[in-house]
Amino acid sequence: MSTPPTVKQLDRVVIRFAGDSGDGMQLTGDRFTAETAGFGNDLSTLPNFPAEIRAPAGTLPGVSSFQLHFADHDILTPGDAPDILVAMNPAALRANLADLPRGAEIIVNTDEFSRRALAKVGWSASPLDDGTLEAYRVHPVALTTLTAEALKDSGLTRKDAERAKNMFALGLLSWMYHRPTEGTERFLRTKFARRPELAEANVTAFRAGWNYGETTESFAVSYEVAPAERAFAPGRHRNISGNLALSLGLVAAAERASLPLFLGSYPITPASDILHELSKHKNFGVRTFQAEDEIAGIGAALGAAFGGALGVTTTSGPGVALKSETIGLAVSLELPLLVVDIQRGGPSTGLPTKTEQADLLQAMFGRNGEAPVPVLAPATPADCFTAALDAARIALTYRTPVFLLSDGYLANGSEPWRIPDVAELPDLRVEFATAPNRPDGSFWPYQRDPETLARPWAVPGTPGLEHRIGGIEKQDGTGNISYDPANHDHMVRLRQAKVDGIAVPDLEVDDPSGDARLLVLGWGSTYGPIAAAVSEVRAAGGRVATAHLRHLNPFPANLGAALRRYDRVLVPEMNLGQLALLLRARFLVDVRSHTQVSGMPFKAAQLAAVIEENAKNTEATGAH
């Protein structure tokens, strides 16, 4: 018998699971995340996978990984560097080694370290033997053999049995970090309900991994990370990814608006999960239409909106490019429509599975003519829920297409979310036009609400309100075709004024000391890294204010004043400075851009260094 293992208390851990695309690393990560969420830690995740479904096995491009950061306190990012790496093969080790700080732990599957596998990634000798890993605490584990051994009585072929090695690894990690296991066992039995022998094999491998940790001296230490009680508001919580939160937000918006939800979409990474998710909820009256192309996706959504549905189209940047003409039509028709862009690396096909924020200007201006469209962006995975409701509010209230800019990082990342009460969700009910709106008993489809400038939404089937709308310029009020110069000028300004007049909340600036001279302003998914970096800088005594933009069009009314209060404004973005360009143009403020377009989110520590330097420089420049 070994001596009872030592238990160490930690306040936070970053784990990265890495393996071949076919090794099931995303599933392993998801399960560990679910266990961790159920345990009550705060957490944030970063899946990272290749665009190829199955890149050649054992190669560097084929490596898929899943990073999870969990803690006993409030955290904002998936972590800069892993404390522990699980490497299922040499490629996974080689691809991730550079990210590991000295002293990190590595669990390697030694079974895969054959000469041939090493050669595939350019290693002539095994890094397990040649000192490459000297700086790390390495746990060599024959994961494949041990899994096959544990399943020798399962009746499965050796090949099938070996496929459960990710569950062995999950079991081992679950033991190391004292994760609850019932959820995973229940999950496996549900997932493989139709193939009970596979369910049992996976459960057996999972338990074998746990027991391996318990009994092997190689693992002398296990870790506890206490639940993050203070990080959460009281109430029920679940772990949620951005795309799931966005999908639920859309269903909730339709329910709160008492309108049927219609999604017209063409599959595209990383947005397809929303199509998949909404397709499951037909009992909410949700209609999902997988169109022949991106253009038909938005066309069908717009047609449904004309018919009185909450029309939504979901896509990524390349799809937005194709939808531009129809978005312009929606601007001209003044019908509600949600355009959800899960941004990915561009230009062109770019980096389908990586994240970027480079569609901001496309959303703002990517149409012919003056075609203003409101734009908003969620800040975190869970925030995608609220952002979807807010986007629906704007679309329905102002009868306009609305851009919702999420990105690959938010879409696939996850975090705990306090489940809201339905009653606390905004009331989005709309009134369709039901009666003529002119003294002579006629109906003018472009007669506007004086406050919102929205036009009436008169849906087919309403007697007496028959009308024709189209993309040709129309006379304000009557909606009749008009080529009159003065009317066109009026209409262009009116459509702009309608969007400019959309009610959005003021920007909240976080400036705890009240005397910061540097403002760090972000938008979208950079919220987590910026907030984490800012708190690092403050912890080190730096003075810095921070604010985050939800609404990019229109901007909050107090934005200009907020920018002018600071000597320097730093805008970190995952593009080449698109928000910075807008701010400079709009407010004549000399904002500084800090940009990164690597397809990966900012690392908090690197961002903290940039912020610190900017803060110092600002202080050094003397008084205002």
Add this chain to the structure above:
Amino acid sequence: MPTDIALTPKDFKSDQEVRWCPGCGDYAILAAVQGFMPELGIARENIVFVSGIGCSSRFPYYMNTYGMHSVHGRAPAIATGLACARPDLSVWVVTGDGDALSIGGNHLIHALRRNVNLKILLFNNEIYGLTKGQYSPTSERGKITRSTPMGSLDEPFRPLSLAIGAEASFVARTIDSDRGHLTDVLRQAAAHQGTALVEIYQNCNIFNDGAFDTLKNPATRDDALLRLEHGRPYRLAPDAEEIVHDVEDPDPTAAFTLSRLRHPTPIGVLRSVRRPAYDQLMNRQTAGAVAERGPGDLAALLAGTDSWTVRG
């Protein structure tokens, strides 16, 4: 859907001045459609005309129903969304040879294969009118136009062959000036469950005048036309065998053969087969989901299956 309301053609005329070129075949089609609409027995508010871009696409403005003049080629996609969201409506698409077969070809074929409940009126004048006279995807090869001064090089589409290839369940052809025939075809299209494609030979008297003259001229038309009627025999050539026309034949071979025929040119319904309409299937799935799982419970959906409670 039919109601007791008694409407007249006049009820379907909007207050907008019709602005096609004098003599355009579109006028005849508009008059025929407005003349036919009362027969449908559908209230005006339950009828929607959707169009794309082109001369013919101005059509919805002249119909006193609901209507949308959309963007080039996209009418079938927009109408698909509308018909799926609102299966209670009678949705008509008005399009031209450029709109439907060139820029919007993809949407047309997919609408046809899905069999969405749309009535598509394809005004085929074998030329681009609104952009002033370039050749279209149905122009004959060698067509001299402003964009092809030495003659066009591409082989034209035969719209009905394309439609049959795209699994269309209803395919017909008629002629703008033959009001009786046009109305009869519209009647059959309207009664069809799913997508009905009606190709209407339409004269552009400005850029392609007389394209269909042999089919219209009383002196030549009897020889030039093959008038198809379900259950009636026809011959593909004067000395060919008689074939009894069966629009309901599940095998599209005979209809396809007819769609290739030029001399004589078949008019009438080539094919009309029963197949469930896409919008009905979609709404049946939605209803089935409700029947199976009950109406959606938002609170339960938000809660999910894997949640935990944090106490304050």
Add this chain to the structure above:
Amino acid sequence: MTYVIAQPCVDVKDKACIEECPVDCIYEGQRSLYIHPDECVDCGACEPVCPVEAIFYEDDTPEEWKDYYKANVEFFDELGSPGGAGQLGLIERDHPLVAGQPVRAA
């Protein structure tokens, strides 16, 4: 609405309009041409080609010729809607309004 052939056509019958009409709805009477009010599709092709400016859009018919609207309608009372003038050729009669006009010198 429809187009109307008025008094200037009487005893002229130039027939340029018949060439233009895309739906063959202009019928030939003994002394005048007549537009079939139900078959006309309002395309306006006939109006500019008439050498004697006899064709008017119904609403625009000059006051003195307003009655010609009735003449164009009533001419078809017996005929109904033949669906094309070509097949009928010359119809050897006229509406009383036309028949009552003094004969124009050739």
